[in-house]
Amino acid sequence: MENPGFEIQEDGHSHTAPSKIPQKNIYPYPYSFEQSKKSSCSLMKIFLVCFLACLITTAIGVLILSLVYLGQIGPKTGEDMMDSTVQEKPSQNKAESRFSFMNHLSSSKVFTFEGGAIQWARFREDPKDYSTEAEMRFGTSINKRQSKMTLGTLRIVSQGLRVPHWHFNANEHGYLLQGKAWIGVVDEGGNTVTTYNVTAGQVIFFPKNTLHWVKSVGTEDCLFVLFFTTHDELKTLDVDDAFFGTPEDIASRSLKPEGGVQFIRTFEKPIEDQAVNLPANLKELINNASYDQSANSSVWKYFYDLKGSKEFVFPGGIIQWARYRKNGVGLNENEQIYSESLNQNAETLTLGTLLINSNGLRQPHFHFNAHEMGYVISGCGQIGIVGDEPVPEFSVGIGDVFFFPIGTQHYIKSTCSEDLLMILAFSTGNQLQTLDMDDYFHATSDHILAQLFLKKQKEFKKIPVFTVDQAVNIP
Numbered sequence: 001m002e003n004p005g006f007e008i009q010e011d012g013h014s015h016t017a018p019s020k021i022p023q024k025n026i027y028p029y030p031y032s033f034e035q036s037k038k039s040s041c042s043l044m045k046i047f048l049v050c051f052l053a054c055l056i057t058t059a060i061g062v063l064i065l066s067l068v069y070l071g072q073i074g075p076k077t078g079e080d081m082m083d084s085t086v087q088e089k090p091s092q093n094k095a096e097s098r099f100s101f102m103n104h105l106s107s108s109k110v111f112t113f114e115g116g117a118i119q120w121a122r123f124r125e126d127p128k129d130y131s132t133e134a135e136m137r138f139g140t141s142i143n144k145r146q147s148k149m150t151l152g153t154l155r156i157v158s159q160g161l162r163v164p165h166w167h168f169n170a171n172e173h174g175y176l177l178q179g180k181a182w183i184g185v186v187d188e189g190g191n192t193v194t195t196y197n198v199t200a201g202q203v204i205f206f207p208k209n210t211l212h213w214v215k216s217v218g219t220e221d222c223l224f225v226l227f228f229t230t231h232d233e234l235k236t237l238d239v240d241d242a243f244f245g246t247p248e249d250i251a252s253r254s255l256k257p258e259g260g261v262q263f264i265r266t267f268e269k270p271i272e273d274q275a276v277n278l279p280a281n282l283k284e285l286i287n288n289a290s291y292d293q294s295a296n297s298s299v300w301k302y303f304y305d306l307k308g309s310k311e312f313v314f315p316g317g318i319i320q321w322a323r324y325r326k327n328g329v330g331l332n333e334n335e336q337i338y339s340e341s342l343n344q345n346a347e348t349l350t351l352g353t354l355l356i357n358s359n360g361l362r363q364p365h366f367h368f369n370a371h372e373m374g375y376v377i378s379g380c381g382q383i384g385i386v387g388d389e390p391v392p393e394f395s396v397g398i399g400d401v402f403f404f405p406i407g408t409q410h411y412i413k414s415t416c417s418e419d420l421l422m423i424l425a426f427s428t429g430n431q432l433q434t435l436d437m438d439d440y441f442h443a444t445s446d447h448i449l450a451q452l453f454l455k456k457q458k459e460f461k462k463i464p465v466f467t468v469d470q471a472v473n474i475p
Contacts, residue, residue, distance in 0.1 A: 106399025115160025115278035179222030201307025316360030
């Protein structure tokens, strides 16, 4: 053919000019044969991947169903048992908010001994040690707020004994509600032993790590309200536990008794806890008991006659104090001894009794330097708290414990036909600092109050100033 358009050179290029006529595509699709081949391979790969994924998913599903089935018919694992245990633990969220500040101590668990019984309003490290949701909420509250106070009641039957013991982490303050007791306190070195008698309405005090005992010596049971200066678990060691925890040869070398270690081996550890004891054969064991009274200069370090102290009378009630007073102002000679004893020991408490006449009110107030904890001795009342969480007003009766954190405004109304009587403890060994509502209203400039409450300044002239303190008042 002479047509130069069909002459092909070895280098694949024509020597002639390129044709201006568009070349017709011989394939009906816009891709080449090689592209079609690659596409078919890709589709096959996708199919295989999907098929493999389905197989894997099916296998995993069958495995999960098998494990679930085995878990239902097989024994529980340790984790399962732990989960079920957790569900049975008290949850403080279920308890009402008022139980952060109130404890029905009279209905709490009773720890019974041969010679008496103890009940507690306290913090417990193990939640399972709480009997109720409400107890847990109260215990957690006083611990979280670092109240430095734990409360308990101690009942000792006639001739029963709270055996010699000491507390590692707390001072102890007590108020005797009924009965008569004989107290013993051993000072450092054992050179001075102070003993004294206490009757209803009087206060006892034992510094931290001071060995002491309490014996009921009247015809009726003794009942104490005890305050301990810790918001953690109270740590105590009884003398019998200390003795039986000491190796026999060490005890023998220390005490040097006749018969040596053989004498030590004649002591037998009772099965029952002897914390509050009353042996059945007490008369056989003791043939000469004396209840001596030490000199006042020693006794009043650990004792205060609260019921015989000065009464601070208000229109709606009476307050009496067992407390530190700077320079002993208003205190007699013996009371000054107690006052200085409180101040010389770290983290002591201020105690007081508050009597509110029927329908009387301890008006809203708060304390600058102390938490407050109280126990209802008689009567009934209504308590209101304004603090860092909303708390509805709640009722208290005989045997109830209440707690007011430092700086929290609170009030107490007497709501029964009889007077409301309480024993109160404050977490300070210094002078208690308090501010009542009427005092801070009168102390604030009336134009500041007007701006705050959006009322005309002259309206605040309607709030009277009384010459008699209205801390405890009546309508």
